[in-house]
Amino acid sequence: MRMQNVPLNLIIWNPWRDEKLYPIDDEHIAELRQSIGDHGFFGGIKGRRANGKVEIGCGHARIMAARKAKLETVPIFIDELDDDDMLRLMTDENATQAGANPGAVMNEVAAVTRRLVEGLLDGTIVPPSIASAFQSKKTLDEARGRLRGSSANMALGHNVIRAYLGQGNPERSHRGERQIREAISALKQSGRYDKLIETALLKYPPPTEAKPSKSTAVAKTSQPKPKRRILDERCANVFPNEHQFHAFREAVTTQAAQKFIPTEKQFALAKKIMEPINTQFNKKQAGAPYIKRMVQAEVETAAKQQRDIDKEERERFLAEQREERISDELRNANGQLRGLLSCIARLMDLAREFPGHPKLGGFSARLDTVVEAIKQFGKLLK
Numbered sequence: 539m540r541m542q543n544v545p546l547n548l549i550i551w552n553p554w555r556d557e558k559l560y561p562i563d564d565e566h567i568a569e570l571r572q573s574i575g576d577h578g579f580f581g582g583i584k585g586r587r588a589n590g591k592v593e594i595g596c597g598h599a600r601i602m603a604a605r606k607a608k609l610e611t612v613p614i615f616i617d618e619l620d621d622d623d624m625l626r627l628m629t630d631e632n633a634t635q636a637g638a639n640p641g642a643v644m645n646e647v648a649a650v651t652r653r654l655v656e657g658l659l660d661g662t663i664v665p666p667s668i669a670s671a672f673q674s675k676k677t678l679d680e681a682r683g684r685l686r687g688s689s690a691n692m693a694l695g696h697n698v699i700r701a702y703l704g705q706g707n708p709e710r711s712h713r714g715e716r717q718i719r720e721a722i723s724a725l726k727q728s729g730r731y732d733k734l735i736e737t738a739l740l741k742y743p744p745p746t747e748a749k750p751s752k753s754t755a756v757a758k759t760s761q762p763k764p765k766r767r768i769l770d771e772r773c774a775n776v777f778p779n780e781h782q783f784h785a786f787r788e789a790v791t792t793q794a795a796q797k798f799i800p801t802e803k804q805f806a807l808a809k810k811i812m813e814p815i816n817t818q819f820n821k822k823q824a825g826a827p828y829i830k831r832m833v834q835a836e837v838e839t840a841a842k843q844q845r846d847i848d849k850e851e852r853e854r855f856l857a858e859q860r861e862e863r864i865s866d867e868l869r870n871a872n873g874q875l876r877g878l879l880s881c882i883a884r885l886m887d888l889a890r891e892f893p894g895h896p897k898l899g900g901f902s903a904r905l906d907t908v909v910e911a912i913k914q915f916g917k918l919l920k
Contacts, residue, residue, distance in 0.1 A: 539617035541581070546605055546612060550591045551598060554625045554653070559730070560632075560645035561775055562599050570603035579604055579612055584627055586619040595619060595627030622667040625653055629703060633712040640724075640774040640783035643713060647721040650699045652734055658682045658693075659742035670706035671698045686744055690735045696722060720784050727769035727791055770801050776808040777829075778822045785826030786811070789833035798840035799833070807836060878908075 551557070573580075583597035592614055594601060604612050619627070628649065632642040657668035658681060672678040684693035696718040697708060704710035725731040768791050777783040789795060790804050799807060811832045812821055882905075889898050 539584075539615050541613050541615050543611040544585075544592050544614045544616075545610060546601065548591050549585070549601055549612070549614070550588070550593050552593060552595050552624055552628050553621075554628050554645075554649040555598060556645045556648060559648060559771060559774070560639070560641040562602055566599050567602045567606060570600055571606045574603055574607045574609070579607075579609060581613040582615075583612070584615045584617060584619070586617060586624065592616065593624065595624045596631035621653065622665070625649055626705075629712070638717075638779045638781075640721075640777060640780045643717055643780060644721045644724055644730075644771065644774055646703070646713065647699055647718055648725055648730060648734060650702050651694060651722075651725075651731070652738065654694055654698065654702060655685060655735060655738040656742065658685055659738060667702070667705075671702035685735070685739070690739065691726070691732055693735075717780060720780065720787075724769060724771065724774065724784070724787055726765070727767070727787070728771035729765070729767035730771055732765065767801055768796060770804040772805050773808040776805070776812055781826055782824060782829055785829045786833065789830045794841075795833060795837050798837050798844065807833070 580600065583594055583600065585592045585594040587593075594614065601612065617623075629646050632639075632646055654668055654671060657665050658678070664678060669675075669678060672681065681693045681698070684690060696715055699718050699722075700708040700711040700713065700715060703713055708715075722731065725734075769787060773786060773790075774783050777786065786808055790799055790807070811829055812824065814821075885898060885901065889895070892898065
């Protein structure tokens with residue numbers, strides 16, 4: 539390993555760093571930018587050569603700050619680093635600097651999952667770093683079989699990810715069991731987990747086997763239908779710590795919340811909840827009960843608005859039905875009235891031709907009933 543001054547335009551990100559899951563904080567960059575102006579650039583960043591560039595394993599915020607400070611080069615320790623080394627550099631930095639940031643934890647779990655899945659699918663020999671995460675060859679083979687089968691999203695559990703982070707010993711992992719469980723749940727609810735598995739399966743298709751004879755029955759693997767996305771993963775970076783994010787996640791993924799707070803509105807709601815309500819408001823002190831109450835209040839407001847909309851729609855529907863009934867009856871009455879007037883005209887001709895005929899006189903009495911009904915109808919309209 540040797541240190542080199544590397545031009546900033548040749549530096550690229552760690553391939554395991556997901557800026558969508560764990561974006562770099564602008565306020566932190568501003569602080570580092572000020573520090574660079576006051577004290578210079580602090581080194582200690584490790585990286586590797588890759589296609590004429592330098593991939594850094596850590597120090598992404600410092601590199602962003604150096605670019606803001608208009609530096610041309612920064613010192614990088616260049617070493618022979620494999621994918622596992624690069625992944626661990628990122629997770630080690632997260633453990634010391636990001637702490638319990640939910641976006642950082644989700645990035646770690648997603649990256650480790652991708653590393654494990656790709657390691658299991660790529661070839662027949664599993665790298666030792668991957669194999670050490672499994673309790674035995676049997677559990678490793680079972681995981682590989684599930685990845686190629688219909689339960690790919692169930693191939694890896696929290697214990698395997700924790701064992702990888704602890705380099706074979708889950709107790710040495712800097713992430714606890716609950717942290718990893720909740721991160722996996724959030725990744726699955728956001729659709730990122732299934733997408734990660736799907737991408738790996740497309741990247742490493744099963745080996746091509748000899749073409750079976752016509753008489754050989756070929757079993758087709760039925761892939762499960764993708765689950766509906768019910769969580770916006772960007773919300774993780776609105777909250778300073780995991781407890782806040784997972785309180786929000788639990789609240790917005792309930793059946794009632796899903797009805798009134800669709801996924802595309804969750805990010806705006808998260809930012810609204812964490813906006814300072816007064817000068818004494820501290821984001822880090824906003825507890826889980828407060829966050830859940832805010833989500834519940836949003837659900838209740840949306841439900842009331844929906845009830846008002848439903849009431850208006852019902853009234854509109856009833857009005858339309860009323861108008862339709864009246865129109866139908868008026869059309870029918872007009873048709874009957876035209877028929878009645880035509881009949882009376884013909885009866886008048888008969889009365890002129892046969893004056894005083896008793897039958898015609900009897901019908902005339904019935905017409906008096908019609909006249910009386912018309913008078914009653916007129917009174918109702920007044």
